[in-house]
Amino acid sequence: MIYKLLATDMDGTLLMNNKVLSQENIEALKRAKNQGVEIVICTGRPYPNVKPYLEQLGFDCWVITNNGAVIRNKEGKIISAVYMKPKALEEAIVLLQKENIYFHVSDEKYTYIKSYRERIKNIQRLILQTGVSNLKAHLLSTWFVFFNGSHKKVNFSSFIRDGGKAASIFILSKCQQQLQNISKKLKDIKAIDITSSGYDNVEVLDENATKGKALQQLAKVLNINQEAIIAVGDNYNDLSMIEYAGLGVAMNNAEKAVIEKANWVTKSNEEHGIAHLVRHFIEAPHEAVEM
Numbered sequence: 001m002i003y004k005l006l007a008t009d010m011d012g013t014l015l016m017n018n019k020v021l022s023q024e025n026i027e028a029l030k031r032a033k034n035q036g037v038e039i040v041i042c043t044g045r046p047y048p049n050v051k052p053y054l055e056q057l058g059f060d061c062w063v064i065t066n067n068g069a070v071i072r073n074k075e076g077k078i079i080s081a082v083y084m085k086p087k088a089l090e091e092a093i094v095l096l097q098k099e100n101i102y103f104h105v106s107d108e109k110y111t112y113i114k115s116y117r118e119r120i121k122n123i124q125r126l127i128l129q130t131g132v133s134n135l136k137a138h139l140l141s142t143w144f145v146f147f148n149g150s151h152k153k154v155n156f157s158s159f160i161r162d163g164g165k166a167a168s169i170f171i172l173s174k175c176q177q178q179l180q181n182i183s184k185k186l187k188d189i190k191a192i193d194i195t196s197s198g199y200d201n202v203e204v205l206d207e208n209a210t211k212g213k214a215l216q217q218l219a220k221v222l223n224i225n226q227e228a229i230i231a232v233g234d235n236y237n238d239l240s241m242i243e244y245a246g247l248g249v250a251m252n253n254a255e256k257a258v259i260e261k262a263n264w265v266t267k268s269n270e271e272h273g274i275a276h277l278v279r280h281f282i283e284a285p286h287e288a289v290e291m
Helices: 010-014 023-034 051-057 086-098 116-128 134-146 156-161 176-186 211-222 236-244 256-261 273-283
Strands: 005-008 038-042 062-065 070-072 078-081 102-106 111-113 151-153 168-172 192-195 201-206 229-233 247-250
Touching: 005 010, 005 023, 005 211, 005 273, 010 229, 010 273, 023 038, 023 051, 023 273, 038 211, 062 211, 070 211, 078 211, 086 156, 086 168, 086 176, 102 116, 111 116, 116 134, 116 151, 134 151, 176 192, 176 201, 211 229, 211 236, 229 236, 229 273, 236 247, 236 256, 247 256
Parallel strands: 005 038, 005 229, 038 062, 111 151, 229 247
Antiparallel strands: 062 070, 070 078, 102 111, 102 168, 168 201, 192 201
């Protein structure tokens, strides 16, 4: 089979555990692109959190963000955006405000927060995973929130009243029981999709905004058959695109449910699983074998 499109998740897939994009994966994606394969970054992150990695890749590619809600072409222009329905958004925010839990709302451009301090603290925690000092992590997270131009502090009651839009809601907690309880309550809200990209979060989108549906839409734009698509990921928010693709691939570090749905399992994100996948199914497809 000659594959024409490779869609890859970021965290836990393309990125290593320390959030670094390895040179092995960069070179592999470049080789795949040079062979005519369309590369698609498909992530739950909002676009501002993806841009630094796009610069590291060194080539233009399609980008699906907010778990499928927003699609951008190679020039970074939005070709599609799916927002949560106003009633569903209001019900979700009202519910979350009653809970003692962190959440933020993202559209195609901004991340809306209720506390600068909380947002800086959470970003600092992520940056620390890259191995930098506490001071540097604090400075970088502070810069990102205050000077990057991607964050706005809002009163969410006013945000709803003024017609604010949301591509996605990200909910974060160290308490899995709390997340489970909130997920159960969210299920009573109509017209939403509830997913997760990690053990410490829950993500809420419109029912029509999934990675799988976004990938299907992009395939039509590019006139690429479903069978010629590879999708690879590690977590529950990747399931829809892994099930849609002609070749659904799970990382070796993926959740059990993802591995069970996948057609093939590549190496872990710490072992440059994307590079391994490219070698087997794009550069030498006749040699594709089980791990």
